[in-house]
Amino acid sequence: MVILDGTIVSVALPSIQHSLGFSPTSLAWVVNAYLVPFGGLLLLAGRLGDLVGRKRVFVAGLGIFTAASLLCGISQDPATLLASRFVQGIGGAVTSAVTLGMVVTLFPQPKERAKAIGVYSFVQSAGGSLGLLVGGALTQTVGWHWIFFVNLPIGIAAMVSAGRMLTPEQGLGLGKGTDVAGALLVTAALMLGVYTIVETTDVGWASAPTLGFGAAALALLLAFVARQTKATRPLLPLRMFRSRTVSGALGIQALMVAGMFSFQFLCVLYLQKVLGFDEIHTGLGIFPVSVAIGTLSLGLSPKAIARFGPRAVLLPGLALIAAGLAALGRVPAGGSYAVDILPALLPLGIGFGLAMPALATLAMSAATPEDSGIASGMFNTMQQIGAAFGLAILSTLANAHTNALLHDGASAPSALTGGYQLAFRIGACLVAASLLLAASLLRSPARPPLHSAAAEASPVPEHAAH
Template sequence: MSRWFALAILCAGQLMVILDGTVVNVALPAIQESLGFSSSSLGWVVNAYLIPFGGLLLLAGRFGDLFGRKRVFVTGLVVFTVASLLCGLAQNASMLLVARFVQGVGGAVTSSVTLAMVVTMFPGPGERARAIGVYSFVQSAGGTLGLLLGGVLTRAAGWHWIFFVNVPIGIAAAALAQRVLAAERGTGRGKGTDVLGGILITSALMPAVYAVVAAADHGFGSARTLGSGLAALVLLAAFVVRQARAENPLLPPRMFRYRAVSGALGTHALMISGMFGFQFLAVLYLQKVLGFDEVETGVAVLPVSLLIGVMSLFLAPRLIGRFGARTVLPAGLVLIGGGLGFLGRVTADGAYLTDVFPATVPLGIGFGLAMPALAGLAMSGATPRDSGLASGMFNTVQQVGASLGLAVLSTLAASHTGALPHDSAARDEALTSGYRLAFQAGAVFVLGALVIAVTVLRAPRRATGDASAAGSASSGTAHADTPSVAS
């Protein structure tokens, strides 16, 4: 029983972290009005969280190996909780963005060790399958659940409370984790820590996203946009060189020699880019064009979370076990692309039941199928010594893809809308036209993911890859070498 209680604590911490990636989406209009964000800079309320989250996952996971996962998990919760308090107290845009950045750091530290601890807690195949099912649901559906929670809190108490609510939960989770999770000793500093690599990859993401966002105000050919893009490329190149020369690199180059890992990561990045764009842009369309309030918006996207839960917890493992991950994944991507394509035809005088709801069904089913299949394929291609790193890479790509996808799609929508007439009569049509274009671009991202899935991830001639992937997806075959909790 103590293990399941420990799992509940770990998932509570992980859910809090995942929710904060999207809980602000519904509150963005209220935050914009309160703190004076411009339309193009509003996306930074989300990106300021996602950039350090994605950039620090690998480094934070390495710290877990060195200093103990329990210590790292609790430290991350404390940082996240303090930053949440500062977010709620923010009186201007700059203060909110700085606090969101610190929140992302705490989220990365917390999330980086959670999966390894879950897998270690449940060594038996049956128990592990159930535990990974719960964890996968938190990972997959947490983002859309955040939209509902954000709407309820914003409507009932104001946008500040989407952050304040984390404070008592974080304190309780940290206190319980300190008591329930077993103490452990890491490998120590002697194994080396690629701190420079972590700094370089995180620093590369910042100007990369800024270059895309700045294009809305200054154009893609402006000196500011091109300069930021060049800085990102230079930092990324420095990171690659560092990984090739470091004694204990943060991201060993050998990982990309595994076909299943590389293909799954590429597919995941493009799929997440399109799906996260839906979470951000659908909220804006519902509120700014259809006139939904915060609670109505949260309820409107709830079908996506419900369908993801049903698929990831119950149906996806069975389908993957019967047909193989390489068969289930393309089917899921086709459904996601179809849902985004359907949203690519929304109109300024549309209605939720005819223009939005029909898209939530294939989006929820498709994402609930694709995520377990991708996770299984990513883990099946790695050797036992690399499985933990492959898991960290998978989570990193999810956060980086979400951040860059949001930047590209939101900037594309804002740029297109800005080029159209802005009188009161044409306002809704201009906004809708921008959202349509962004949804269509998201569908193209998913189409790219589908191409990778059916080419790079094609079934091997003699290997039992699908069976291996299915087993990974249902039982969470990530390896961990250090016990994390008391049993």
């Protein structure tokens, strides 16, 4: 539900603009007003989960998100909708920041944890793809208000289930990590950074606002890092980055998502603007990716991770994603969905279904029960930054190349296709870079020797083992 709300409004934007009177320049903030607080608050919310208890933070986030969804649905003017979307982004960040941390603490055994992370990865990945289908169906049948009202029964049911099923956690206590200055610095840095990236679509990368805000975000982030090295109780313990596996997994994730996220946005534009698909058929066209992700995340991927290790599963997954994006980079202006699009979408879904659970396993591999919330927040933060950065860069390059082709006399479908081709190829290069990084940086963890049933029944004394 939380991830879905980042994309569900995309196909409803024309209806929202017509109904509430948004200007063309302000309409993009129906999406951005959600993404900026979502990306900016993940790290802080994750740490709060460690300090006050992840169940409390999870349920509070659900309450904020659900109430804000109601306000979005009843909005009668642009200002109310944008303010409600901002609050909805806060609730989404608070909820999702601690989810992966709860998964790894609830399932400490490697085999069960791999299954749980597979389910988590499927739900997270499918949410983005399903948003396009659900948003189009609701907008065309009952109106755009229902893309927000649909969250109310889901949110209420989730809060009731969480209250009954999750065991309350005491948490470390606010005194164990109340780094107020660090919290303000990192939240301001991340929110300003995400804002700077999403605004580049309108003002450009070399503009004064982009350079100024980007420099300010970087300065705030450096100040936060400096603060963490000196703080008695840091918000983000820097020791977590000493693990090459964790640091590498976070960097690989940012590159992979930056390249992969482009397909969801640009492939939708290709299907609608070049092939002439409507909203529902566009959602159905992307749906095979969700099916492939679900099949792998819920079935093969957890078993393969438990048997061969996450690195061995990650590498072919990244290779398949790069191949799928490269195939999309060859789509023609007069293309066919069955011939040109579907054969590229299948390796994308299969690859992501393999890679995402493996990356989540690697990123959380060094997290202790006391740090699982902040580790979960870091994982989600890198995903949001990668998505925002990748989409801003690739959409800008696609638009620039399309305009250049139009200036040279190309037809509109050919020019649009040329821009999308370029973006898909660059996305493939980003994922290929993440593959090289994974192959060179990550190492398979040491695997314990297999024990026979008899040995497990009669364990060897410690001194004999030595």
